[in-house]
Amino acid sequence: MRFKKMLASIGLVAAAALALSACNSGTPGAPEGETDAGTGSGDTSSAMWEVAEGFTLEGSPTFDTIQERGKVIIGVKEDQPGLGYLDNVTGERTGFDVDISRWIAASLGFDEDQIEFKPIASANREQAIMNGDVDYYVGTYSITDKRKADIDFAGPYFITGQGLLVRQGDTDYQSLEELEGFTVCSATGSTPIQNIKENFPGIKTQEFDLYSACVESLINGQVDAVTTDQAILIGYAAQDPTNLMVTTGPLLTEERYGIGATKGDDVLRAHINELFTSGGSIWQAIFDANLGDSGIVIDQPKVDAY
Ligand code: GLU
Numbered sequence: 001m002r003f004k005k006m007l008a009s010i011g012l013v014a015a016a017a018l019a020l021s022a023c024n025s026g027t028p029g030a031p032e033g034e035t036d037a038g039t040g041s042g043d044t045s046s047a048m049w050e051v052a053e054g055f056t057l058e059g060s061p062t063f064d065t066i067q068e069r070g071k072v073i074i075g076v077k078e079d080q081p082g083l084g085y086l087d088n089v090t091g092e093r094t095g096f097d098v099d100i101s102r103w104i105a106a107s108l109g110f111d112e113d114q115i116e117f118k119p120i121a122s123a124n125r126e127q128a129i130m131n132g133d134v135d136y137y138v139g140t141y142s143i144t145d146k147r148k149a150d151i152d153f154a155g156p157y158f159i160t161g162q163g164l165l166v167r168q169g170d171t172d173y174q175s176l177e178e179l180e181g182f183t184v185c186s187a188t189g190s191t192p193i194q195n196i197k198e199n200f201p202g203i204k205t206q207e208f209d210l211y212s213a214c215v216e217s218l219i220n221g222q223v224d225a226v227t228t229d230q231a232i233l234i235g236y237a238a239q240d241p242t243n244l245m246v247t248t249g250p251l252l253t254e255e256r257y258g259i260g261a262t263k264g265d266d267v268l269r270a271h272i273n274e275l276f277t278s279g280g281s282i283w284q285a286i287f288d289a290n291l292g293d294s295g296i297v298i299d300q301p302k303v304d305a306y
Helices: 002-021 042-047 061-069 096-107 122-131 191-199 211-220 230-239 266-278 280-291
Strands: 072-076 084-086 115-119 151-160 162-167 183-187 204-208 225-229 244-246 255-262
Touching (some): 061 072, 072 096, 084 096, 151 230, 183 191, 204 211, 211 230, 225 230, 230 244
Antiparallel strands (some): 151 255, 162 244
């Protein structure tokens, strides 16, 4: 019960912070009844969206590749509960990002058994897309100008901001300022590690490829806090509330998640943007199925079709 209470309070803080930081479109939520259409896992996804039949996408080199190959290769995270997660025991992939990626595949005419998921760490995303190792990437991937030099983004489809994760009951650090002289962990190649290095030179940093390695180090006492997007941190705290808690400090940045796509494939990008724009009730169903209990409250952001 205590954990539930803590989660609820995290949720409130997250909700308030998101409400403050997000430039939302005010898109109305799904009508009642549509939101319980599925649990977000592979077996029920068809209840939330339909697989397009006889679909073609003229002028998209990525779509041509996918069609020739007969399957979609999607870059994902698999150690971020609630967003992009692989249960190693059941083999089941769950999470808001994973379902968004399935919905996109379905819109292109590809069902679950025609999807190959490839785990790609934060630092390797642009290269994987540029190499053609993945057809598109969906995994807490913030839209930034620097990344736009190498790849394109559809979206945004979600907005969060940089927060802090500490050991349960550790009230010493509520903000990055209070971590001067201490060690903070984040993922290599991520926006939060870059933010610390550029703006908080007094903080010692520890980097790993995966956030789950940071979380392990936090629990072991090797680092003092983990920083990344609040939505990611909430997932870790919910999974292990005995050991972890998200701080109540304000969010430090605004992170707008986009779908990473090959640079110049404007047709695919326009297709995904149109899917997001016209599929508000499906977006809401995916959100409710995966993050409905997380305490995160956010409207679908308006697509920025640059
Ligand atoms: N959204 C941030 C980023 O794209 C942090 C999360 C991540 O590393 O995936 O860098």
